[in-house]
Amino acid sequence: PIGTTLSPALASDPMLKRGTELWALGWWLDARAEFDALHDAHRDDPAALYQLAVYYQGIGVYRSSILAATRVIVLSKQVATAVPPYLARLAYPIDYSNLLVAAARTYGVDPLYFCSLIRLESDFDTQAVSGSEARGLTQIVPSTADDIVGRLNWPPNFTNSDLYRPFISLKLGAYYIDFVRRYLGGNLAATLAGYNAGPGAASGWLSSAGDDLDRLYETISSGQAQNYVQFTYENNAVYRALYGGK
Secondary structure (H helix, E strand, O other), X not given: OOOOOOOHHHHOOHHHHHHHHHHHOOOXXXXXXXXXXXXXXXXXXXXXXXXXXXXXXXXXOHHHHHHHHHHHHXXXXXXXXXXXXXXHHHHOOOOOHHHHHHHHHXXXXXXXXXXXXXXXXXXXXXXXXXXXXXXXXXXXXXXXXXXXXXXXXXXXXXXXXXXXXXXXXXXXXXXXXXXXXXXOOOOHHHHHHHHHHOHHHXXXXXXXXXXXXXXXXXXXXXXXXXXXXXXXXXXXXXXXXHHOOO
């Protein structure tokens, strides 16, 4: 694709320079503040946003790349599957692909289903933290992580900070998807609801709805869990269109 080199104005922008330096030092929260401010300054400039999306992808700032590319798609007033694939794949990437695919296959999870969940959970931000203290790429709360680590007997000497490590987050997340899926008899929509709201709650909704997906969606009493199922399915449809089920 053309236009992937930063313009002189962007390349010399103080926010981009500061953000890049802070990112290289590992000061992600400060770097993110600079990148977010830069995003806001160019939020209606698709050419600048596209250049930034490519730049961020190149230095591993995946969240900022996704946000910039997604904004370009919004400004285009087209759906993600109608824009050029190189742009859509910036907005719907398979980051940490080797680790992600290996973890998914270890537990029999579809890698694109896994990507769809991770994009919604964290935008592939290894340092993501939610209001409920869920952490890392797959947004696992420490109490759930402790349970998983106990079942796997891995990794050794686990601490909560390990949830920010992609290799560990992806493996624990894939294991937990498989655990919830098996607990719920293999129903993938219920698995998403269970990943978000807990397998116990999802089991109750599934018992009431049976295997009817529409009925299950309407039975889910948590608006957050409903949105989670809807948005992950939407993500998955785009991933399948872009990557062909690989």
